[in-house]
Amino acid sequence: MPSLDDLKKRIKSVKSTQKITKAMKMVAAAKLRKAQENAEQGRPYSQKMQNIILNLTKSINDKENAPKLLVGTGNDKTYLCVVLTADRGLCGGFNSNICKLAKNNFKKILDDGKNLKIITVGSKGLDQIKREYGKYVIKKFTFKDKKQISFQEAEEVGGEIINLFSNNEFDKCILFYNNFKNVITQIPQAQQIIPADNKSIATDQKNLSSYEFEPDEDEILEDLLPKNISTQIFKAFLENAASEQGSRMTAMDNATRNAGDLVDKLTINYNRSRQASITKELIEIISGAESL
Amino acid sequence: MSENFVVEIISPDRSILKENTLEVTIPSYEGEMGIMKDHIPLITFLRPGIIKVIGENEKKFFVEDGIVEFSNNTLLILTSTAKDLSSINKNSLNVIINEAEKKIANNEISDKERYLLSYKVETLKKVI
Numbered sequence: 299m300p301s302l303d304d305l306k307k308r309i310k311s312v313k314s315t316q317k318i319t320k321a322m323k324m325v326a327a328a329k330l331r332k333a334q335e336n337a338e339q340g341r342p343y344s345q346k347m348q349n350i351i352l353n354l355t356k357s358i359n360d361k362e363n364a365p366k367l368l369v370g371t372g373n374d375k376t377y378l379c380v381v382l383t384a385d386r387g388l389c390g391g392f393n394s395n396i397c398k399l400a401k402n403n404f405k406k407i408l409d410d411g412k413n414l415k416i417i418t419v420g421s422k423g424l425d426q427i428k429r430e431y432g433k434y435v436i437k438k439f440t441f442k443d444k445k446q447i448s449f450q451e452a453e454e455v456g457g458e459i460i461n462l463f464s465n466n467e468f469d470k471c472i473l474f475y476n477n478f479k480n481v482i483t484q485i486p487q488a489q490q491i492i493p494a495d496n497k498s499i500a501t502d503q504k505n506l507s508s509y510e511f512e513p514d515e516d517e518i519l520e521d522l523l524p525k526n527i528s529t530q531i532f533k534a535f536l537e538n539a540a541s542e543q544g545s546r547m548t549a550m551d552n553a554t555r556n557a558g559d560l561v562d563k564l565t566i567n568y569n570r571s572r573q574a575s576i577t578k579e580l581i582e583i584i585s586g587a588e589s590l
Numbered sequence: 591m592s593e594n595f596v597v598e599i600i601s602p603d604r605s606i607l608k609e610n611t612l613e614v615t616i617p618s619y620e621g622e623m624g625i626m627k628d629h630i631p632l633i634t635f636l637r638p639g640i641i642k643v644i645g646e647n648e649k650k651f652f653v654e655d656g657i658v659e660f661s662n663n664t665l666l667i668l669t670s671t672a673k674d675l676s677s678i679n680k681n682s683l684n685v686i687i688n689e690a691e692k693k694i695a696n697n698e699i700s701d702k703e704r705y706l707l708s709y710k711v712e713t714l715k716k717v718i
Contacts, residue, residue: 347668349659510632518634525657532602
């Protein structure tokens, strides 16, 4: 049985933890609104970009000479996995969910006898991945000191990927990030960016309008595809940022509630032992008085 | 029948403009281009220049690059560099011009880059 003093200390410490988690929840909620706005405003750009590429792809007849970024190298040997995570912890299962999905994929790739290369963005993902797959990590990015991630950072990562691709360092590139659905639900996603995913391209065949191109299709595609990579990465960044805040908010909300429950329980305990000790003292006094 | 069509300017982080308009001129890669309603479907690039949206009140945007798609009477301009001319700072323009001119003076850049940069300087000088 812990003494009264111990219980008192415990209650105090839980209460102060609760204050911290509550504050973090508030901060996350404020940041979430902004991040969510950003993510929603960023969606049209990447969507429209995809659409344009889709239209372009349809009008390309000469599939063999099409840019490699679109159709792939023809090989299927080396996979480049880009894992996007946060730089901060205390956000529930956010980082672990991405890493779990990524690790499952890593395992599959290695089991199939393919080569694996990993680029990590964000320090938390790196921490989780390097234990098992440290030797495959070829490059790490962190934007810890940046307050808000802008298109420039996405271009930095995108540039690196394209560089590697033009050096024939890999055949396929997969992006791992959390898709922001709503505050409670974030879905970890694996998106293939090189070669461009054909599944999404095959969707609306009806809209086959013939376009006028200026300059011609190939030239446009060559310029557009690298841009699209950065755009997709930027989209992933935005979705991730919103997911991180959402995830943190729910996690901190839960933590606050748990702390509240704990305080209640401890307080009951405390009161009980206080009463017990009072009763004990009373009995002692009464029995002392009786014996006189 | 209305002679208007929809123009949308979108940057990676937000939608800059969406409105009905009569005519838009864009600095396409191979020259200025005026677009009105029922233009044929088109995909093209932008070089540095001014996008003019001619409607009830004229709006001008400076862009460095971007992609344009026109289909179903919707003009879509995707650019990461659009700046509204009415809110642009003249001093910062001077800095940009100086930088671009320095780059042009450098012999190592490709012809394509030089072409783009010269347009950038030209349009910005006109703005000032």
